[in-house]
Amino acid sequence: xxxxxxxxxxxxxxxxxTQGFTQTTYIYYTVKKGDSLYKIAKKFHVSIRWLKxxxxxxxxxxxxxxxxxxxxxxxxxxxxxxxFKYLLNSPIYKSYRVKYxxxxxxIAKKFGVSLLGLKNFNRLSTYYALPGMVLKIxxxxxxxxxxxxxxxxxxxxxxxxxxxxxxxxDSLYRIARRFxxxxxxxxxxxxxxxxxxxxxxxxxxxVLKLKxxxxxxxxYIIHTVEKxxxxxxxSEEYGVPISVIKRFNHLYTNKxxxxxxxxxxxxxxxxxxxxxxxxxxxSDFELSPFEEKILREKLKEVANRFRRYRYKxxxxxxxxxxxxxxxxxxxxxxxxxxxxxxxxxxxLGEKVYKTQLMPGDLVFFITRGRYPSHVGIYLGNxxxxxxxxxxxxxxxxxxxxxxxxxxxxxxxxxFTKEFFTFFRSFITETASKQRKVSKEETKTNSQGETS
Numbered sequence: 001x002x003x004x005x006x007x008x009x010x011x012x013x014x015x016x017x018t019q020g021f022t023q024t025t026y027i028y029y030t031v032k033k034g035d036s037l038y039k040i041a042k043k044f045h046v047s048i049r050w051l052k053x054x055x056x057x058x059x060x061x062x063x064x065x066x067x068x069x070x071x072x073x074x075x076x077x078x079x080x081x082x083x084f085k086y087l088l089n090s091p092i093y094k095s096y097r098v099k100y101x102x103x104x105x106x107i108a109k110k111f112g113v114s115l116l117g118l119k120n121f122n123r124l125s126t127y128y129a130l131p132g133m134v135l136k137i138x139x140x141x142x143x144x145x146x147x148x149x150x151x152x153x154x155x156x157x158x159x160x161x162x163x164x165x166x167x168x169x170d171s172l173y174r175i176a177r178r179f180x181x182x183x184x185x186x187x188x189x190x191x192x193x194x195x196x197x198x199x200x201x202x203x204x205x206x207v208l209k210l211k212x213x214x215x216x217x218x219x220y221i222i223h224t225v226e227k228x229x230x231x232x233x234x235s236e237e238y239g240v241p242i243s244v245i246k247r248f249n250h251l252y253t254n255k256x257x258x259x260x261x262x263x264x265x266x267x268x269x270x271x272x273x274x275x276x277x278x279x280x281x282x283s284d285f286e287l288s289p290f291e292e293k294i295l296r297e298k299l300k301e302v303a304n305r306f307r308r309y310r311y312k313x314x315x316x317x318x319x320x321x322x323x324x325x326x327x328x329x330x331x332x333x334x335x336x337x338x339x340x341x342x343x344x345x346x347x348l349g350e351k352v353y354k355t356q357l358m359p360g361d362l363v364f365f366i367t368r369g370r371y372p373s374h375v376g377i378y379l380g381n382x383x384x385x386x387x388x389x390x391x392x393x394x395x396x397x398x399x400x401x402x403x404x405x406x407x408x409x410x411x412x413x414x415f416t417k418e419f420f421t422f423f424r425s426f427i428t429e430t431a432s433k434q435r436k437v438s439k440e441e442t443k444t445n446s447q448g449e450t451s
Contacts, residue, residue: 026054026308027071033064044070054319056310069319083298084333086426088123092418093335094137098129111137113337120332138337141348141414162206168199179205225260238264287358287420291427296359296379302333303377303385303394311392323375326387326394327362330377336414342375349412354399360415363399365407372409 029040037060041048051057054069062068096107104127108115119127121138129135164175172183172195183195189204197203223234231254235242242254248263256262287295306329312320321329324342331338338345346364357363357378365374376386379396388395397404 026069029068029070031062031064031066031068035062035064036060037062040068040070046071050318056319081301082430083426084123086429087335087422088121088136090422092416092422093121093139096135096137098133098135102129103127104129107135107137113138113140114328114340117328117332117337120329121335121337136335138332138335139416139419140337141416143347161204162208164203164205166197166199166201166203170197170199171195172197175203175205181205223262223264225256225258225262227258229256229258230254231256234262234264240265287424291424292359292380294427295423298334299330299360299377299379300385302330306387307394309387309393311387311389313389321387323387323389327375327377331414334415334419336419338414342372345375345414346372346409346412349414352411352413354408354411357411358413360413362412362414364409364411365404366409367407374407378411 027044029044031040037048037051037057040062041051048060051068051070052060094111096111098107104118104124105115107129108118115127117138118135122135162179164179166175172186172192176183176186186192186203186205187195189207223238231242231245231251234240235245244265245251245262246254248265303326306321306326309315309319309321309326311322313322315321316325324340324345327342327345328338328340338348342364345362349362352358352361357380359378359380361378363376363378363384364372365376366372367374374386376384376397378384378399382399383396384399385394385396387393388397399405399408
């Protein structure tokens with residue numbers, strides 16, 4: 001073994017032992033007269049680029065009395081929290097002993113989880129793992145087999161673009177008048193900085209939004225074709241037009257084969273049909289108001305660690321996060337390994353109706369494009385927390401607000417039944433301990449009064 005590897009092993013062991021359960025907090029410095037970013041960076045052994053990024057500085061100018069973040073300090077706080085300590089010792093997660101010359105990356109690839117999720121759930125301060133170390137492998141929720149929302153948005157929210165080839169003598173004003181639009185809109189659509197156009201130039205003049213009848217459909221159920229069944233019979237049985245069934249299954253003729261899986265679109269009102277025919281049933285697990293309150297507090301406790309972070313599309317840490325990364329980091333602490341993007345997160349877990357939402361459920365929105373582009377964590381009482389681009393950080397909003405009500409897509413439950421049963425057992429254990437402590441206190445008080 002080389003000296004460099006030995007040093008890395010010793011250094012990682014020291015960090016794991018001393019700072020195994022960590023939360024990052026910043027070290028602050030008040031700028032004095034005559035200070036510059038170069039002097040401060042040299043003093044605290046950091047780069048000028050890092051100082052600018054963490055403190056959101058656009059220029060190199062700083063003023064005396066200004067408070068700057070100059071370093072990161074690790075603070076052990078999760079050890080004191082009985083819930084997260086209990087979570088690590090729970091039997092519902094896989095335990096794995098690190099072998100010789102095995103890295104965290106290799107272990108993460110072996111179990112199909114993310115490296116960041118593995119690191120966060122085990123409260124490791126580094127990405128190094130020592131041989132013989134016991135790691136807990138976080139849960140990766142199963143892929144959702146319920147209603148296919150993507151099919152709905154593929155058919156119902158199509159757009160058609162109309163282009164025009166510039167001829168000699170044309171101007172933006174003439175083209176705008178011809179297509180009943182404005183010069184300002186034409187320039188915005190084509191990203192033009194001036195009014196100059198050239199012959200044979202291709203211009204985008206209009207974007208039409210096409211609406212179809214399938215807006216009323218929420219998804220589909222799968223029907224296996226039996227002998228003697230036709231599209232007409234299926235249409236009469238489910239009350240869905242033949243044209244819509246053909247569109248959902250990409251059929252060009254009315255012929256169907258025995259044993260073929262046909263997707264039958266259903267509406268939001270057909271919940272009974274869905275429960276009857278769907279193989280994947282909704283979870284009927286419910287928490288009491290007291291249990292919901294505790295789970296809400298734990299979610300807020302983890303989320304508040306990212307209160308000082310700022311929103312940035314694609315932010316992976318170091319002071320910047322986006323909505324999906326924030327959700328991933330919060331669930332990493334609970335031992336649930338989620339993908340990086342909102343679109344992939346939407347493909348996991350169980351579908352939950354708006355009336356069945358519980359704290360911890362993921363709520364999804366379509367703010368741009370045709371797919372889930374924004375995600376948040378439901379807290380209860382019609383509120384959810386998320387990393388907001390407009391507020392540039394952590395925010396709590398109402399689901400029934402006009403904007404989010406208009407862009408709401410659906411909700412998914414990624415917490416498993418095993419997690420909820422474990423959570424309930426933790427609450428009962430803590431309640432029984434509190435009762436014992438209160439009984440002992442009453443006994444000591446009564447003995448003191450008699451004496």
